[in-house]
Amino acid sequence: MALPSIPVAKTALAVLKPLSAFVRDQLALRDADLRARDIADFNPDIDKALEILTGDAATLGRTALALVKNALASPPDFFTEASVQAFLHTARVQDLIKAGVRADLLREGRGNLERDAGDFYASFDGADGPGLGLAAFEYAINFVSAYLLHGLSLADRILHARLDQLGDQLKEAAAPLPQEDIDHGIIRACDRLRKGRFFVEFEREALTLELGNKLATGAYSRGSPAVRGPALAAIARFGALTHDPDLIAGWVQIAEGAAPSEHASIARAFLVASHLELK
Numbered sequence: 001m002a003l004p005s006i007p008v009a010k011t012a013l014a015v016l017k018p019l020s021a022f023v024r025d026q027l028a029l030r031d032a033d034l035r036a037r038d039i040a041d042f043n044p045d046i047d048k049a050l051e052i053l054t055g056d057a058a059t060l061g062r063t064a065l066a067l068v069k070n071a072l073a074s075p076p077d078f079f080t081e082a083s084v085q086a087f088l089h090t091a092r093v094q095d096l097i098k099a100g101v102r103a104d105l106l107r108e109g110r111g112n113l114e115r116d117a118g119d120f121y122a123s124f125d126g127a128d129g130p131g132l133g134l135a136a137f138e139y140a141i142n143f144v145s146a147y148l149l150h151g152l153s154l155a156d157r158i159l160h161a162r163l164d165q166l167g168d169q170l171k172e173a174a175a176p177l178p179q180e181d182i183d184h185g186i187i188r189a190c191d192r193l194r195k196g197r198f199f200v201e202f203e204r205e206a207l208t209l210e211l212g213n214k215l216a217t218g219a220y221s222r223g224s225p226a227v228r229g230p231a232l233a234a235i236a237r238f239g240a241l242t243h244d245p246d247l248i249a250g251w252v253q254i255a256e257g258a259a260p261s262e263h264a265s266i267a268r269a270f271l272v273a274s275h276l277e278l279k
Contacts, residue, residue, distance in 0.1 A: 016138045023142045026149055027104060034105055042105065042148055046098055049147035053140055054088050083126040084136050093117060100141040183227040186220050190231045193238065208239040216254050229259030237263045240270035
């Protein structure tokens, strides 16, 4: 099939030739691993690779993606063309890409897949013939194949499965706590400070400052207003005579903005007694 005289399409196809050859060589080196697995085993990874390629993946922080980025450059500029994006997001072309990947994995010919992909692309608005469609089709097959190469051996699959599991655990650990858990932490921390401040060995000033900052702008700032407001006002009251008046005034204002309380009024009284004018 003759290509249109489009410099971008011709250049892209020319650049893709060594890339395609490299990916085919890598597949050949792993021929034994490929043949040891059922082709259907690759379907979930093929789907995931297409999600990443088209920008539809829910998460991009996976180990395999990092390896793909090392193996292939970022998608070429022509991928941003509206016609190319529309082309790649269709079920028809994704089925053609999958068929092409499977053919390459099995070391079989692609048959009429390239012609079908080019003809299909040429039917899109803004497409000037099949050229960019053929380039996008070839790049997509290489991208998906490179994605699959990250875990063909058993050792690789075990390693990457474990890394992804650890990544999920870290993500879960970093997820925000439910508000009721934050409120419970605020209540416990304030109770410890309230009871401990009467003991000489208790580091009252340091812990008052730490808890106040957590409530004002830190980890406890996501507490519910009904819990956070009175708690921060109480901490401001405890520190009113020992800490920076401007800092305490800021805490009182935040506490009153969250939920007015008796503690806030007392803290204000202490500050007024210290000749601080609050705005």
